[in-house]
Amino acid sequence: MTGRPRILFVDDDVSLQRTVAVLLRSHGYEVEVAGDGAEALDAQATRPADVVVLDLGLPDLDGTEVCRRLRAASSVPIIVLSARTAEADKVEVLDIGADDYVTKPFGPVELMARVRVALRRAADREERDATPAGRVLAGPFVLDFDRRRVLRDGEEIRLTPKEFDLFALLASRADRVLTHRAVLKAIWGPNAVEQPEHLWTLVAQLRKKIEPDPANPRYLLSEPWVGYRFATADPASSS
Numbered sequence: 001m002t003g004r005p006r007i008l009f010v011d012d013d014v015s016l017q018r019t020v021a022v023l024l025r026s027h028g029y030e031v032e033v034a035g036d037g038a039e040a041l042d043a044q045a046t047r048p049a050d051v052v053v054l055d056l057g058l059p060d061l062d063g064t065e066v067c068r069r070l071r072a073a074s075s076v077p078i079i080v081l082s083a084r085t086a087e088a089d090k091v092e093v094l095d096i097g098a099d100d101y102v103t104k105p106f107g108p109v110e111l112m113a114r115v116r117v118a119l120r121r122a123a124d125r126e127e128r129d130a131t132p133a134g135r136v137l138a139g140p141f142v143l144d145f146d147r148r149r150v151l152r153d154g155e156e157i158r159l160t161p162k163e164f165d166l167f168a169l170l171a172s173r174a175d176r177v178l179t180h181r182a183v184l185k186a187i188w189g190p191n192a193v194e195q196p197e198h199l200w201t202l203v204a205q206l207r208k209k210i211e212p213d214p215a216n217p218r219y220l221l222s223e224p225w226v227g228y229r230f231a232t233a234d235p236a237s238s239s
Contacts, residue, residue, distance in 0.1 A: 008049035037061030071097030077118035138171035170230035179227040
């Protein structure tokens with residue numbers, strides 16, 4: 001995994017595959033190409049992309065059926081790229097769950113703008129879904145999501161907005177490992193996944209405020225080469 005946003009481009013036109021793949025890679029995206037519907041569904045199931053760009057005129061499954069199956073399996077943004085211009089075709093695929101519809105022929109600037117919008121909306125949706133309302137208990141801490149405060153023994157721990165975002169993300173998923181990539185995307189957006197130094201700095205800052213001994217973390221634990229985990233059980237008590 002490179003940490004770059006992944007785009008799955010689905011089209012049976014080999015010339016267009018090459019052109020779009022070069023375009024996307026030139027803008028820093030990781031690209032996988034599929035030439036038919038079955039290949040696209042397999043690719044997304046085994047190597048999930050961050051955005052799927054999907055042609056409707058595929059040689060095996062119609063693109064509307066591929067869209068339907070993709071949407072049933074995940075919330076991945078789907079941009080339909082098709083020569084079909086009839087309003088009924090657009091309405092059908094949008095009703096099925098596509099996020100956007102681009103008519104062929106298309107300009108490269110327009111396609112890149114649509115991809116950026118899809119990634120931004122996905123990041124916004126992740127952030128909304130990741131932030132519960134009300135209060136959550138996490139070990140000795142109380143997270144007040146409505147007022148964006150963290151309390152310990154009734155006393156507020158003063159956190160910056162980004163420190164709160166990190167604490168809330170990890171503590172609301174207590175005892176689960178979140179990858180570096182997932183944390184970077186959730187807090188800074190998809191364009192930050194190759195800037196782990198931001199995360200290292202933020203983790204160090206947060207540990208100074210919540211850990212009894214920041215050099216030997218009790219709550220915000222590192223999972224080497226993978227990510228971070230908020231621990232509710234004391235590691236020393238289970239050894």
